[in-house]
Amino acid sequence: MPAFSLEPSQTARCAELRALAADRLRPLAEKGEPGRVNRPLVAELGRLGLLERLFTSGALDLCLMRESLAHACTEAETALALQGLGAHPVHAHGTPAQRDRWLPAVGEGSAVAAFALSEPGAGSDAAALGLRAEGEGEGNGGPSPAGPPSNPSRTAGPVAESDGSARWRLTGDKCWISNAPEADFYTVFARTTPGAGARGVTAFLVPADRPGLTGTALDMLSPHPIGALAFDAVPVSADDVLGEVDRGFRVAMGTLNLFRPSVGAFAVGMAQAALDATLAHTSRRDAFGGKLRDLQSVAHTVAEMALRTDAARLMVYAAATAYDEGAPDVPKRAAMAKLLATETAQYVVDTAVQLHGARALQRGHLLEHLYREVRAPRIYEGASEVQRGIIAKELYADLEVS
Template sequence: MPVFSLDPVQTAWCAELRALAVERLRPLAEKGEPGRVNRSLIAALGELGLLERLFGSEADSGAGRGTGSGGRTGTGAMELCLLRESLARGCTEAETALALQGLGTYPVVQAGTDRQRARWLPEVSAGRAVAAFALSEPGAGSDAAALALRAVPDGDGWLLTGEKRWISNAPEADFYTVFARTDEGAGARGITAFLVPADRRGLTGSPIEMLSPHPIGALSFDAVPVTRGDVLGEVDRGFRVAMNTLNLFRPSVGAFAVGMAQAALDATLEHTAERTAFGGPLKDLQSVAHRVAEMATRTEAARLLVYAAAEAYDTGAPDVPRRSAMAKLFATETAQYVVDSAVQLHGARALQRGHLLEHLYREVRAPRIYEGATEVQRTIIAKELYA
């Protein structure tokens, strides 16, 4: 399949997803409380089968490969990108809820034991359990290998001590995929991934009020006990679990951005065709028409980069890191430009609380930072180019 063209089945599925987002999911999203997990929305994603699409047949019984080898399981990158782009175009809250479930659960899909998978995958897929990906710390954001959360040996297990911060779905998740240092001084080679249920002794959390409306919080680990049965993959090889997860989800962050950009562009086309000023519709003003043309061109270019990165991932191409970084970089920066331009062309009404563009303006800023900031993506691209 050419990376620049979707087949009729994919096109029809995307249209169906956009309709579901507007008709079924947006009303639930509007009833949610900003900064809190919307469990009704997550349950609806489960009932519609969208969460199960993230994990494929792996979620049916919770059993599968679960070898810790980092092999690809669950959905492909292209399908994930189409999911996120289509939902974002109609309901960003639904898109984000789905993506966070995937991000928090994918370490279990790719590296969990049969027991871990049987316990959690069916619950997540059904929309009954909330997952969270706990990687970032107060002193380790873009430099994920600088993690300081310590896993101190304790008998046959460990005690986790330290903090996590900027964790989406915290502190309301039902379980966390937690990355902790098990070998001091070993850098990325001394990190282990753990599956930690939220009710584990010594684990507490608090919400953080943020610009974007989805839940984000901090976690405190006060000698939280974990065993070898909680390890995801292999001891001291957890960084690979984190990177495998991010490599899959990074292009789809770009897809989320493309969905927001397209929503802003759609609104702008309608507004500039109907709104009159200086004796005619706004679209007849060359400055407006040229701005809209630029918005459309950048959005389409971002979409193609995202699809190319997804196709590279799904086919096992050797240049996945470079393509993924390019897709996330260009798509998130493009979305910022398109949404900002849409606000400018709409005028003051776009700044009114509750307006689509006011909502998008708050949503669009964060993706340029999380899962690798723009500056980190440029570093990755440069490193790949000179390799």
């Protein structure tokens, strides 16, 4: 891998985004209600053209956007990322009708998207999904889906009607879904073939107004909109499928391979904000006859914070570049980037709190905010332990090939 550096235009764009986040997005974020979708903030992201870039940019540009926004306004970063996560499957796998219906509204910030993968009993193990997509009439003497697919062209459940009428009923629960229950549509992953593991999952585009779909908000540590969804025989049709029947796991993993490095970028942005605050604080804080920065233990700690932050940043950029270039080792690089960056950010923010002392624990302090924000990325989109499993699997696969 060659040495990595940003182009001057990219560096300038990052500086511009940090300024926009501080001047135009931060005030809107501060007016939002914790745990609720901040629609004015989402709309402003659309007016600034940032949401449109989710569908026209590569992985590296996505990382630069997320890192820059996170440095000044984590709420804006999260709002942007959730729009991308929920809508990317539509962009990548949707039909022309699905794309025309939803992507312009997502891009302008008038429609809120959500990615509904996790369940109460299937978080990081996406292949263990329990939300059922049952064929129309199933359980009432009607036909039921066949067993695990042996033919890639096999269709699960009854044959679809030509008018796209309801073909399946979704029954079950989703949990820890960002933007739920306030999103306008959900990318939902459900089991169409029982007992088939990852091969029996289908992705559906489900508008929020479908009968039988309800949701409740969850009160979480981070002030993001997160909720649970209940599906009570929610009707979906062939027109709602994203990609191919029983091939939804590929839709999910393709989306996560793109967004995992950018989760790392979000973490790097928070780490850099914590590092910058620590440099300023230790330079002006009087202690033991001098400044905090004059204490060797403090100076060495700050150096360690900077070292880890830069190392994580480079790994994130390398993973994103590999994705953009179509490299064969994207899953491994994406997992490495997310793992290193999120664990690094946890260390940097925690250390920054320690060096600031009690003031950093006051509600409203930047580090108090970052301390609550930084914990979740080590869990969502695959916990750190899952990333280590992916890395090991890919390493041993490479060994077998060679």
